[in-house]
Amino acid sequence: MQIKESAKVYDAIIVGSGAGGGMSAKVLADAGLKVAVVEAGAYFDPKDPKTQTQLKWPWESPRRGASTNRAFGDYDMSWGDWQVGGEPYTTKEGTQFMWWRARMLGGRTNHWGRISLRFGPMDFKHKNVDGLGDNWPISYDDVKPYYDKLDKLVGVFGSKENLPNDPDGYFLPPPKPRLHELYYIKAARKLGVTVIPSRLSILTKRINKDRGVCFYCGQCNRSCSAYADFSSGSCLIFPAMKNGGQIDLYTNCMVRTVTTNEEGLATGVSYINKEDRMEYQLRGKVVVLGASACSSARILLNSKSPQHPNGLGNSSDVLGRYLHDSTGASRSAFVPALMNRKIYNEDGVGGMHVYSPWWLDNKKLDFPRGYHIEIWGGMGMPSYGFGFNASDFNKYTGGVIGGYGDKLRDDVKRFYGAVIGFGGRGEAVARYDNRCEIDPDVVDEFGIPVLRFDYKWSDYEKLQARHMHQTFEELFHAMGAEVLGDTPGKDQDYGLHAPGQIIHEVGTTRMGNNPKTSVTNAMQQLHDAQNVFVVDGGPFVSQADKNCTWTIMALSWRASDYIVEQLKKRNI
C-alpha cells in the first residue's frame, strides 16, 4: 500500500473536533492560519433534518428510544458510545474501564450535559491543601481571562454567588427551578447543603444573531437544531468557517500517528481514510492533538521513531499515566408528595436548573476531595422503559401492586413525575499506576494498535461514594421521600460507578514544569517535541469536582493563542 502524501503544508493540523479541537480550530483560523481538522467520525450538523432527533416523538422510533443501537437511547446525539464497531479497547485482567467515544464532527459535545463549571483557585493547587497528587504548574489567574472570554463567546447561564472555590463568570440568567427542584432546595437548605442555580452552556438569552435562544424542549442531549446549546460544530467550527477561516475538514479520517523528522519534531500526521481504507499523510508546521485524553495518548504512544523510541512525548514514561475520571454515584427516590400531579409542560432546559456545589471541609471527613450533586426528576417524555413496574410504588402507599385495566392506568398517572434522583460527581486523586497503554496483542480494523486500560479505584474514591449515598439518603428523607434500592455496601464499592463511566477521563498527558514527571509543559506543548500540543483533557493534573469541558476549552484557547504567537515569532 502506497501512502499518499499531500503537497499542501498546513500551519496547523488539529486532530479531533470536540471541545478542545474545535476551540483550537476557531482560534487558529480566526488568526488567519491554514488549518486542517482531522476527525475520525462523520460530518455532523445539529440542524441537518436527516440526522436530527430533537423534537422527535417516541413512536417515531420503532423501539421507542430503547438503547439497542445507542447506549443512551435512540435519540441521544452520539455516534458511538462505550463501544465503537471495529475499534475495540481492552482492560488489564482484574481491572475495569469504560470508554465513551463519539465518532462525529463535534465529538461528545453534541450530546453532553452542558454543565460548564470553572475550576476554582484551590483546584489548581490542591496538593497545597491535602498533600495528595500534584499541583498544576498554572493557577486560576492564568486561566481566568480565558474563562471570561469563553463565557462571552459560547454563553453559559448561572448566577453570581461569591463562593470561594466556584468562581462566578459572565453569566446569562438561569431558568426558574421546576417543582421537584423546589422540593430539593427546601431539603438542601434544611440540611445545610449549599444549593444554587446550575451553570449550563445553554442560551436562555440571545448572545449573537447566529445562534437561537433556548425554546425549552429539555433535549440538549439530542443537539440543538437552533444552536441554542453549545456544541463544537455549531459554536466554534462553523462560525470560524463562515468567518472566512481557512479550515479544511477531513471527516472519517482516523489519525494513526504523528510523523516526525530526524530532529524529532513533528512533520504532520498519518491517517486512514475510513471510506477507502487507504493511508494518507498531511504535512503541517504544528500538530494539535484534541482527540480526547485517551485517544491522543494512543496516537502519541503509537508514534514511535528512532528519536522517540518509547512513543512521541514519552521520554518520561508518564504518557498514558495519571488517567483519572470523575467519581460518580447515583440514587433515586419516590416522593409521595409529588403524586397526582397537575400536568403542565416542565421540560425546561436539557438538564438540571439547580445543583449543589461541594459544600464541606474534608478536614472533618474520612476522604479527600469533594463532589457536587446533580438533580433530576419531573414529568419527562415517556420512552422505552416507561411504565415498567409502574405499580410497584403501591408498596409505599398501601395500595395493591400489579393488576390491569383502569386500576393500572390510575397507577401510571398517579405516580407520573413522582421520582427524583441525584448524581454525585466528585474528584478522584490522580495516580501514577492508573493508565492506558498500548495492548501488545490487539489492533483495530485499521491495523492500529489499541489501548489497554489498567485502572483501579482507591479507598479515597470509595469512601467518597459512601458519603454521597449517605447525603442522598438524608436529602431524600428531608423531602419525605422513599429511597429506592438498598444502600450499597463495601462489596459494591459503596455504589461507586466504574472508572470511565462518568465520561470525564483526563490526565494522560499531564502538564508540569519537570520533563521527567510530565508530558506537556504549562502551555500544553510536548516537552519532547515543541511543535506538538495537546488541547483535550490530557494535560489535566487533577480533575476537581467540576466537569472538565469548560476548562478543556479555556485551556485550549490559551494554548492556541500561544501557538499563534510562537508561529509569528518563528519559534516553532
Added chain:
Amino acid sequence: MDRRDTLKTLLIGSFATTTLGTVACKTDQNTTEADSGQKGELPVYGRTPKELEHDQRVLQADFLNEHELETIAVLCDIILPATASAGSATDAEVPAFIDFIVKDLPSHQMPLRGGLMWLDTEANKRFNTVFKSASSDQQIQIVDDIAYPDKAEEKPELSHGIQFFNLIRNLTLTGYYTTRIGLDDLGYKGNLPTVWDGVPAEVLKEHDVDYDEEWLAKCIKQETRDIVAEWDEQGNLLT
C-alpha cells in the same frame, strides 16, 4: 391467514402506515430501496447508515408467530382496554411494537415465548382450550391469578405465570404510553417549543413551596430573552 396478514389486520403496524410521513429506508446509498411492502418502512428518525441496516434486518426477521401475536393482542387489551376517553392497547398498535421489540432486544424472546406457552398450558389444564380461545370470564380468571405479584407467596405454583405477566404488562405499558394515544391519556404536555417561566402559581400553592425573592431575582426575565446579552466588567448583565 399468515403472520404478516395477522399483523396487518389485527394491528395495522404503526411503522407500516403512511400517516407519519414514512419513507422507504435504504440500507445505504449504493443499494436499491428496500421492498415497498409493509416491512422496511419506518419514519425518518435521524439514523446513521449502520442503524438503518440494523432496522432493516430487524424488520425482515420473523419471530412471533400468528398464534402468539393473537394471544398477545388479547392480553394487551385485558391490560389496557379502551376507556371512555382513551383507546385500547391494540388501538395504539401495541402488539406491533411487541413484535418489533422482541426481535430488536432478543433477551425478551424466550421469556415471552415460554410465558405464552405457560399460559396456554394453564388454560388447557383449567378449560381444555388455549388461552386466546377461552371465554372472557375464563381468561380473566387466569389473569386474576397471575396479575398480582404479592400473591406469589400464596400460590408458588403460579410464580412463572406471575413473572410472565409482569413482562407482558411492562411491554404493554411501555408500548402504549409511547404513542400519541398514550401520551394523550397520560396528559403529557411537552416536546414542543415553549418558554419556561416557572411552576404555575396554583401548583406552588398546592405543594406549599414558593420562589423566594432572592432566587427569583437571579432568573431570566423572559421578556428580555431576545435582547443580546452585554455585561459590565464585573460580569453584571446590563441587558
